[in-house]
Amino acid sequence: MFQDPQVLAHELVERAKTIHGQERRITMESVRIVAELDAKSAWHYLGMSVDQLAFSIGLTPSQYYKRLKASKVMKQYPLAQEIFEQGESQISHIAMIAPHLSEANSEVLINGIRNKTKREVEDFMVRVNGSGQIIDYDPIIELTIRMTESQRSIFERVRQVLAHGGSTPTTLSALISASEAFLDKHDPMCKAERATQRQRMREKLKIKEVAGDEEDLEDAPQVANEEGEDYSAEELSDLTPLQRIKAQYRKKRRDPRSPVKASVRHRVWLRDGGQCTHVHGNGERCKQKSMLELDHLKMACHGGTNEEENLLLKCRRHNQFAAELALGKEFMEGKREGRG
Numbered sequence: 001m002f003q004d005p006q007v008l009a010h011e012l013v014e015r016a017k018t019i020h021g022q023e024r025r026i027t028m029e030s031v032r033i034v035a036e037l038d039a040k041s042a043w044h045y046l047g048m049s050v051d052q053l054a055f056s057i058g059l060t061p062s063q064y065y066k067r068l069k070a071s072k073v074m075k076q077y078p079l080a081q082e083i084f085e086q087g088e089s090q091i092s093h094i095a096m097i098a099p100h101l102s103e104a105n106s107e108v109l110i111n112g113i114r115n116k117t118k119r120e121v122e123d124f125m126v127r128v129n130g131s132g133q134i135i136d137y138d139p140i141i142e143l144t145i146r147m148t149e150s151q152r153s154i155f156e157r158v159r160q161v162l163a164h165g166g167s168t169p170t171t172l173s174a175l176i177s178a179s180e181a182f183l184d185k186h187d188p189m190c191k192a193e194r195a196t197q198r199q200r201m202r203e204k205l206k207i208k209e210v211a212g213d214e215e216d217l218e219d220a221p222q223v224a225n226e227e228g229e230d231y232s233a234e235e236l237s238d239l240t241p242l243q244r245i246k247a248q249y250r251k252k253r254r255d256p257r258s259p260v261k262a263s264v265r266h267r268v269w270l271r272d273g274g275q276c277t278h279v280h281g282n283g284e285r286c287k288q289k290s291m292l293e294l295d296h297l298k299m300a301c302h303g304g305t306n307e308e309e310n311l312l313l314k315c316r317r318h319n320q321f322a323a324e325l326a327l328g329k330e331f332m333e334g335k336r337e338g339r340g
Contacts, residue, residue, distance in 0.1 A: 024085060031091065033057075034064060035071035041321055047281020050317075066095035073098050079110045088114045093121050099169070100125055105132035126172070163290035260294055260306045268294065268311045278318035288315035295319045299326055 037043075043053040054064035070091045074081035083089045093113050101109055109128055113121050127135045147155070159174040169177065184190050225231055229247075231239065239247075276286035295314040298304030314322065324332045 031067045031071045034067040038068055049280050049284060066092050069095035069098040077106050077110060083114055096121055102130055105130060108132045160290035264308050267308050272313040276315040276318055277312045278314055286315060286318060291316040293319045295322060
């Protein structure tokens with residue numbers, strides 16, 4: 001029987017809408033299940049690695065990690081779930097922006113990935129800074145790099161080292177970071193600029209001492225907080241280097257957990273081969289070589305020492321899991337959220 005092509009086209013469109021709406025709902029449920037599996041450390045109790053768990057539930061490890069990242073983004077920023085449920089973005093795109101999100105730029109980033117392809121999302125991300133400002137358009141240039149396997153392993157190691165900061169860098173960010181570090185150390189222009197800044201600071205401080213602290217130091221280079229410091233800009237400008245050293249020393253004296261000596265840390269890294277030492281229930285060692293942390297066999301809060309024999313390399317996931325087993329999941333979640 002003849003059917004009007006226009007009517008048939010409308011019917012097919014309605015069927016497609018229904019099917020793809022169901023697909024998004026099913027994917028959203030998959031995201032929730034993956035998040036719950038991870039929260040309950042199902043991989044441990046089933047005696048397998050996370051990759052093996054992913055395969056067992058019908059996902060590739062890449063799909064599993066993308067859905068896990070997306071679930072965390074959606075929990076913290078509901079707008080991300082909203083645009084996915086409306087069919088305006090993909091799980092992979094939401095996972096892609098996860099390492100770059102902050103309270104300051106979340107709205108700009110999430111709205112910016114609406115109805116964009118993967119390539120468009122990648123191009124957009126490099127134009128949004130941490131403050132949520134969109135940088136003026138800069139032409140995108142594509143480079144194709146051919147390298148040997150041994151050269152690629154060096155590049156992969158750069159990514160692993162960068163990942164120790166807490167997030168997995170993209171290929172582009174790893175390349176840029178490595179290039180910036182090289183230039184900072186070897187570029188004569190960078191060295192000259194730092195020397196000029198130091199000289200200007202010395203001159204400003206000298207003028208300030210002579211003038212009785214009345215001189216305007218707005219043009220002086222910004223003095224940054226060192227690790228563990230949280231001084232305001234005004235406090236930093238008033239503190240001498242010796243005062244800052246003394247303050248750091250007093251803080252360490254108050255903290256019963258002394259830092260691990262560099263020599264001990266180096267020996268542990270060499271001994272464990274720069275790889276997580278967690279062993280899964282099936283006897284397989286974790287393959288993770290990024291986001292590694294020092295784990296105490298006997299916890300520091302229970303009197304454990306910083307001796308080499310009491311330390312192991314663990315990836316962040318397994319280090320956190322060990323702490324949850326010892327101290328309780330609720331306690332560790334409170335620590336991570338700043339309640340403890």
